[in-house]
Amino acid sequence: MHNIDNIDRRILVELQRDAGQSLETLGATVGLSRNACWRRMRQMEEAGVIKGRVALLDAARLGLPLTVFIQVRTNAHAPDWLERFSTATRAMPEIMGVYRMSGELDYLIRAQVADMAGYDRLYQSLIRKVPLSDVSASFVMEEIKETTALPL
Structure with missing residues (x-):
């Protein structure tokens, strides 16, 4: 370190x-x-403290105004399922983050899409690539705070 x-x-x-x-x-x-x-x-x-330098873009100005959080529950917890899920989500550019969670929720996905039809295309594509037990989505109505800065 x-x-x-x-x-x-x-x-x-x-x-x-x-x-x-x-x-x-x-x-x-x-x-x-x-x-x-x-x-x-x-x-x-x-040392890996600085992982990279990027430009932060305005999603709405680029035609991707809808942020969606997708909650995923699965009955499959085998390594091969996780590999398929990881490969599928990493390959989908609309998916900005994927997190394995503790508690009742297995995975939380954050995605950026143009509209509800864009979300539906993303959902359909995901379920074609990997079996999921339960999927629900929450759509961001207002962004109150969003930052990439760590509290140093």
């Missing part, structure tokens, strides 16, 4: 806010030279 000090934390907070800022700007914000900042970022990338 990489030891994170206060300067690393400040770098990470700034990168979560804007990963596209220049090294000069980032260094000035955290009190380091451009090169020292770059070395720290590289060390954190090599």
Whole structure:
């Protein structure tokens, strides 16, 4: 595990806010030279602390305004079923996240689609690829908070 000090934390907070800022700007914000900042970022990338840098897109402006949470229960818990389920969900670009859950719910899926017809196509495609016991969906009516930033 990489030891994170206060300067690393400040770098990470700034990168979560804007990963596209220049090294000069980032260094000035955290009190380091451009090169020292770059070395720290590289060390954190090599340690796996920084997994990647991405652009965050506006789903609604790109024609995908509907967020759906799909709750899945299954009677199948064999490794081969899980492999089929994992392969199927990873291959579907509408699916943004898949989580194995504790409690009564087995899996929670977060997807982004254009509309109800888009959700139905996603649902039909998923059940063709892997048998599911019970599937229910909840549609987001209002996004109150959405962030990718970890609380550092």
